[in-house]
Amino acid sequence: MAFAERVVIVGGGIGGLATALSLSRSGGAGHIQVLERAPRFAEIGAGLQLAPNALHALTQIGVPEEAIAACGFHPSRLALMDALTGQLITALDVGEPFLRRYGRRYTVMHRGDLLQLLLDEATSRSNIELCAATTVVGAAGNGRSATVDTADGASHHADLVVGADGLHSVLRDIIIGESELVLSGYVSYRGVLPFDRLADVAGGEDMLIWCGPGMHLVQYPIRRGELYNQVVCFRSDRYSPEHDNWGTAGEIDSHYENACPAVRAGVELIDRERNWKMADRAPVDSWISGRLVLLGDAAHPMLQYVAQGACQALEDAACLGQSLAQSATVDDALSTYVRIRAPRTARVQHSARMFGQFLHLDGMGATVRNFLLRRRATDDYSESEWLHGYR
Ligand SMILES: Cc1cc2nc3c(=O)[nH]c(=O)nc-3n(C[C@H](O)[C@H](O)[C@H](O)COP(=O)(O)OP(=O)(O)OC[C@H]3O[C@@H](n4cnc5c(N)ncnc54)[C@H](O)[C@@H]3O)c2cc1C
Numbered sequence: 001m002a003f004a005e006r007v008v009i010v011g012g013g014i015g016g017l018a019t020a021l022s023l024s025r026s027g028g029a030g031h032i033q034v035l036e037r038a039p040r041f042a043e044i045g046a047g048l049q050l051a052p053n054a055l056h057a058l059t060q061i062g063v064p065e066e067a068i069a070a071c072g073f074h075p076s077r078l079a080l081m082d083a084l085t086g087q088l089i090t091a092l093d094v095g096e097p098f099l100r101r102y103g104r105r106y107t108v109m110h111r112g113d114l115l116q117l118l119l120d121e122a123t124s125r126s127n128i129e130l131c132a133a134t135t136v137v138g139a140a141g142n143g144r145s146a147t148v149d150t151a152d153g154a155s156h157h158a159d160l161v162v163g164a165d166g167l168h169s170v171l172r173d174i175i176i177g178e179s180e181l182v183l184s185g186y187v188s189y190r191g192v193l194p195f196d197r198l199a200d201v202a203g204g205e206d207m208l209i210w211c212g213p214g215m216h217l218v219q220y221p222i223r224r225g226e227l228y229n230q231v232v233c234f235r236s237d238r239y240s241p242e243h244d245n246w247g248t249a250g251e252i253d254s255h256y257e258n259a260c261p262a263v264r265a266g267v268e269l270i271d272r273e274r275n276w277k278m279a280d281r282a283p284v285d286s287w288i289s290g291r292l293v294l295l296g297d298a299a300h301p302m303l304q305y306v307a308q309g310a311c312q313a314l315e316d317a318a319c320l321g322q323s324l325a326q327s328a329t330v331d332d333a334l335s336t337y338v339r340i341r342a343p344r345t346a347r348v349q350h351s352a353r354m355f356g357q358f359l360h361l362d363g364m365g366a367t368v369r370n371f372l373l374r375r376r377a378t379d380d381y382s383e384s385e386w387l388h389g390y391r
Helices: 014-026 052-060 065-071 096-102 111-123 170-175 249-255 261-268 309-326 330-359 363-374
Strands: 004-010 029-035 047-050 077-082 088-093 107-110 128-131 136-141 146-150 155-158 160-163 182-194 207-212 215-222 227-235 276-280 292-294
Touching (some): 004 146, 014 029, 014 052, 029 155, 047 111, 047 227, 052 065, 052 309, 088 096, 088 363, 107 215, 136 170, 146 160, 170 292, 207 261, 215 261, 227 249, 227 261, 276 330, 309 330
Parallel strands (some): 029 128, 160 292
Antiparallel strands (some): 077 088, 136 146, 182 227, 182 276, 207 215, 215 227
């Protein structure tokens, strides 16, 4: 087994905390320090889809299945709806046949609930140290160890540094060099409401994905069905890479004015305070430089359309722990980790781009899409097998 006496993880989001758990459980790390720049470890108030591939990873790193089930919600179907006509296009049965096939239910939950599960586990492990309000500003390595510098002037030495610092990763620039952030011109708004506020138009036990020209709306219940999560996404007519003043809240309603009443009712209630501009980066072959390595969005940021960014970060975390447990040296473990993870996450990144185009089709393209999808069986898992069936 490979062993790193001191590990520093930069970023205490889903990927960073999951990695701390995974390394602690694998026995491949001594002391694990998680450095998070936010004043406390927290997630934004929104929902998260977790497919079986992510649930297997979570159990592998030691999060109890019962704890996940206690705060998750299990939709019966993933229903693709036409945002203009209000009609069902196709549905994927994620009930019993899905459970039999993948051994886990498709689960949706509040992000804060998942982060709390990870935090509860992390605080119960004596070799994990959680440091909030600690911003990493630089890192350097000599091949056998690495040092991380923080904004308060401190330096943290480690045998292994994991950059789990998200889309705008500082560690990525150091490990890979600058890489282009590819803005898609799409923007998302998200929010959570008491389920009762949308009960009349909500999809009951189904997760609804309403698609229309240059827009989509995702809706599903979370926290045992007490809350309803919504993500409103559209292509901004004002998009320009030259300035940031696009995708504003003032553009939302005009984008959805031709949508069916159920969609308009949901969009009206969306939180307009904050938005997320949809962006990714092109896949790269390696995320290692000596003892510095990347994970999650820092390594392979993707568009959110296949709902896999966090799922892939969890797979990464499980894989890194397992690689340490099964390798002779830390360097071998890092090579194995990247050899396994880079091709898979690249495929997910590409698929997310393609699925976005498919969702947002207009005119004849949308007509053909709907015609073809209406013919598929609800228990036809062939298209998503590679994604959801992965262990
Ligand atoms: C609208 C939307 C919907 C989505 N829906 C889903 C979904 O349903 N399912 C799914 O799997 N994925 C989904 N995703 C993607 C998912 O949110 C991300 O892929 C996931 O959060 C990545 O986790 P991470 O830990 O790698 O990065 P992050 O969540 O970005 O965490 C990075 C952490 O590092 C910290 N940090 C950053 N810089 C520093 C620094 N210099 N020093 C110290 N700390 C630092 C940050 O504060 C943060 O806590 C969605 C994304 C969006 C935008």
